[in-house]
Amino acid sequence: MTNQEAKALATKIVGDGKTPNMFFVTSSPYYNEVDEFGDRESQLLDGFDNNSSSETRVFDTYEEAEAYYNDVDLDIYDGVGSVMIEDRLTGTITEKSLEKIIKVEYILTEHSDAKLFGYKK
Numbered sequence: 001m002t003n004q005e006a007k008a009l010a011t012k013i014v015g016d017g018k019t020p021n022m023f024f025v026t027s028s029p030y031y032n033e034v035d036e037f038g039d040r041e042s043q044l045l046d047g048f049d050n051n052s053s054s055e056t057r058v059f060d061t062y063e064e065a066e067a068y069y070n071d072v073d074l075d076i077y078d079g080v081g082s083v084m085i086e087d088r089l090t091g092t093i094t095e096k097s098l099e100k101i102i103k104v105e106y107i108l109t110e111h112s113d114a115k116l117f118g119y120k121k
Contacts, residue, residue, distance in 0.1 A: 006056040015091030023065035023093075024086045027072050028054040031081030031098040043100070048079040062087070074098050 001009075010024040029048035032040045044050065059065040065085050072083045074096065082097035114120045 001058055003055055006058050007054070009058065010056050010086065013088050014086045015088070017089055019089070021088045023059040023062055023088075024056055025059065025065050025068050025072070025083065026054060026056045026086065027080045027083040029079040029081050031076070031100055033100045033102060035102045036104045040099075045076055045079055045081050053079040062093075069094070 006024070007026075009022075010026065013022065014024060028050060029045040030042050030050070031045060033043045034040050045053075057065075057068060059068065062085075065087075069083060069085050072080060074080050074083065076098065082095060084095035085093045087093055
């Protein structure tokens with residue numbers, strides 16, 4: 001089954017509650033960006049697009065899907081920011097993703113022209 005066929009099948013049947021159950025492992029170039037307030041927003045890794053970088057594999061058992069899921073390395077350079085296991089009966093079972101933490105840091109700076117204007121020697 002090609003990647004496109006697997007994606008189309010997953011889109012059609014994931015979470016429909018019917019049998020026989022099938023398991024899908026999808027990796028994609030999306031990661032979570034977390035701001036200083038803890039808000040999360042899904043972002044696309046630079047240089048990657050969802051159509052060419054995401055991959056979906058189909059498995060007959062949860063054990064096979066989990067073994068593949070555990071072998072997927074999250075890597076910003078390879079375009080893998082997240083991976084998930086979904087099935088036909090329940091939908092999303094488990095997922096992992098990279099998080100980019102945005103931290104705002106305030107530092108004190110000061111500039112004085114008091115000496116230039118003759119207020120200080």
